[in-house]
Amino acid sequence: xxxxxxxxxxxxxxxxxTILALAASVVPLPDAVELLRPxxxxxxxxxxxxxxxxxxxxxxAWCAGLAxxxxxxxxxxxxxxxxxxxxxxxxxxxxxxRAFPPLQQSAVILALLWLHxxxxxxxxxxxxxxxxxxxxxxxxxVSAACWPLITALYSRFASRR
Amino acid sequence: xxxxESDPRPLLLGGPALGLRLIVLAAMAAGLMVADHRQHQLAxxxxxxxxxxxxxxxSISAPFEVWASIRESFATKTxxxxxxxxxxxxxxVLRLKLLRFDALEQENQRLRAMRESSxxxxxxxxxxxxxxxxxxxxxxxxxxxxxxREGVFRGQAAIDxxxxxxxxxxxxxxxxxxxxISDPEHAIPVAVNRTGVRSIALGTGRSGLLSLPYLPQxxxxxxxxxxxxxxxxxxxxxxxxVAKVTSVVRDPAQPLLAIEAAPLAxxxxxxxxxxxxxxxxxxxxxxxxxxxxxxAPQRPAPVPAPVASPAETPTEAPPDTGVDAPAGAAxxxxxxxxxxxx
Numbered sequence: 269x270x271x272x273x274x275x276x277x278x279x280x281x282x283x284x285x286t287i288l289a290l291a292a293s294v295v296p297l298p299d300a301v302e303l304l305r306p307x308x309x310x311x312x313x314x315x316x317x318x319x320x321x322x323x324x325x326x327x328x329a330w331c332a333g334l335a336x337x338x339x340x341x342x343x344x345x346x347x348x349x350x351x352x353x354x355x356x357x358x359x360x361x362x363x364x365x366r367a368f369p370p371l372q373q374s375a376v377i378l379a380l381l382w383l384h385x386x387x388x389x390x391x392x393x394x395x396x397x398x399x400x401x402x403x404x405x406x407x408x409x410v411s412a413a414c415w416p417l418i419t420a421l422y423s424r425f426a427s428r429r
Numbered sequence: 430x431x432x433x434e435s436d437p438r439p440l441l442l443g444g445p446a447l448g449l450r451l452i453v454l455a456a457m458a459a460g461l462m463v464a465d466h467r468q469h470q471l472a473x474x475x476x477x478x479x480x481x482x483x484x485x486x487x488s489i490s491a492p493f494e495v496w497a498s499i500r501e502s503f504a505t506k507t508x509x510x511x512x513x514x515x516x517x518x519x520x521x522v523l524r525l526k527l528l529r530f531d532a533l534e535q536e537n538q539r540l541r542a543m544r545e546s547s548x549x550x551x552x553x554x555x556x557x558x559x560x561x562x563x564x565x566x567x568x569x570x571x572x573x574x575x576x577x578r579e580g581v582f583r584g585q586a587a588i589d590x591x592x593x594x595x596x597x598x599x600x601x602x603x604x605x606x607x608x609x610i611s612d613p614e615h616a617i618p619v620a621v622n623r624t625g626v627r628s629i630a631l632g633t634g635r636s637g638l639l640s641l642p643y644l645p646q647x648x649x650x651x652x653x654x655x656x657x658x659x660x661x662x663x664x665x666x667x668x669x670x671v672a673k674v675t676s677v678v679r680d681p682a683q684p685l686l687a688i689e690a691a692p693l694a695x696x697x698x699x700x701x702x703x704x705x706x707x708x709x710x711x712x713x714x715x716x717x718x719x720x721x722x723x724x725a726p727q728r729p730a731p732v733p734a735p736v737a738s739p740a741e742t743p744t745e746a747p748p749d750t751g752v753d754a755p756a757g758a759a760x761x762x763x764x765x766x767x768x769x770x771x
Contacts, residue, residue: 287485294562295489302566326447330454334461338478339486340564341572341599341606344471345461352458356451395466397614399567401634 282324285312285422286332290339303403306411309336310384311418313351314377317358318365319419321426329355343395350387354380370416378412479601486572486604490561497700553706555579557587559699560604569595569612569636569696575704576603584664587702592670592693593617593658594702605704609696610671611636619671620659624649627659630672630690636697639672641688648686650677656690666707 289312297305313332316324333348340347357380358365365376385408392398465471557573564570575581577600585597587607595609608615615632619641626648630639644650654674660667672690679686 290482291485291489294486294564296493296561296563302563305563305566326450326454330458333458335478335482338475339482341570342565343462344465344475345458348461349455349458352451352454356447359447391462395462397568401567404567 281426282316282322282328285425286335289332290335293336294339303406304410305407306414307381307384307407308418309333309347310351310354310381311377311411311414312422313355314358314380314415315418315422317355318362319423323362325359326352326355343391346388346391346395349391350384353387354384357383370419373419374412374415377415378409381408381411475599476601479599479604483601483604486560486562487574493561552708554703555581555705556701557581557605557704558701564606567634568614569609569632569634570598571607571609573605573607573702573704574603576601576605578602580706581605581704585704585706586665587704588669589694589699589702591695592672593665594694594696594699596664597704607702609636610692610694611639611696617665617671618659618661619656621650621674622655622657622670624654626650627661630656637691639690639692641674641690642685644686644688646679646681646684646686650674650686650688652677666705 286309289308292308293305309332313329316322316328329351330348333346333351334344336347336351337344361376365373368376382405385405389399389404461471465475555575557575560572560574562572564572573587581597581600583597583600585600587594587596593610595607595612595615597605598608599606609632610617610630611632611634613632613634616629618627619630620627626644628641628644628648630641633640641650641656652674655670656672656674658665658667658669658671670693672692674688674690676689677686678688
């Protein structure tokens, strides 16, 4: 019976969740909170690498990153690279992280997201259009704070039916 | 967590397989980035992703548009009446201007014919709707619902009723990305309408602010001056309003002025913009410098316009990501050295 519920998590749901995350990352927000927008795609990728009943790996992260690049109109491959890197680390740390209590999990997520943002910052600079505004780092703690919420939401979504 | 029992895949995707995959995927991503950045070869891939993304972006935008139209249709009678009064007044003013405009256009054509140059005016325009999606909070770019199918091309100028908005950086089949003049990577060649002093207005990343860092201390610029496009570089038609100077800081310790200007176009308010086609056949700099040389004796104290250090300009306007105009136009606003003048 366990088997039945697990295999239910098909590609349809994976694609659906990814599209939702992509959409959430470009939905218009008021200017005041725009800078606080959590990085939904990165959180989704991390969830699929850490906690999802259907574990996904680097290829998924790469594809999601490429889609995000196309969506936002930034340099193609930028998010593909950064998301693949954090997906790799998440896959490596999976067993430890799964055993952590929620708060500690959030701390790991914070570190991974910080690395993700740092890589993006660095790539922006290499590509010749650096964004040195300090507010770009605001989304990292906000995203990490959203982690418990995201996991609760996604695992409910995953175990439905 | 009992979820592993059913998962057919190995619990630890460890070892060389994982590391190898990381290296392969990272190399692929790096290759994509280089190809996209250096050669702009990935138009096909971009178009494919853009076409896939468009329906999703459209559906994100739709509820906001519906909400706006609902609010519009429930506007109170008094507001509509007030609008009506205002529009009638505006109409009267515009009609009066139009009366003069016909005569001026005639005269302008006659004068241009004498100078043997064709008039560079907007020939065709296309209304494009701005999609309500936030791209990147640190870049001033918007997405519109017209693409190459309607003839939109890269480098096309976009304006609204009040002034210049920006230019197309990427044209997909059904959508296009527009860089606003306030984007930090954008620079637009401008002229002060009052004096003819030419310079470059750079975006700052804030929608209400442009900066003009290349004017010398003795340049004749005051608060309230209108900046119009100078037409150099050929991307924007000349003479269209761009911004109004809001502050001029003369710090004697600095060689150049610190000038700020507010764009006239409603960059963060426009629901739609106009993409324009104009005849930019006559943009060769010699004609401009000739004009300058002709005009110089008539002005009592002509300010030797932008003495921006040529070394500085290219670094400030990086030749990058398809914003050809600023990069190409950057050096041209320098007046030719006196010896070269024809």
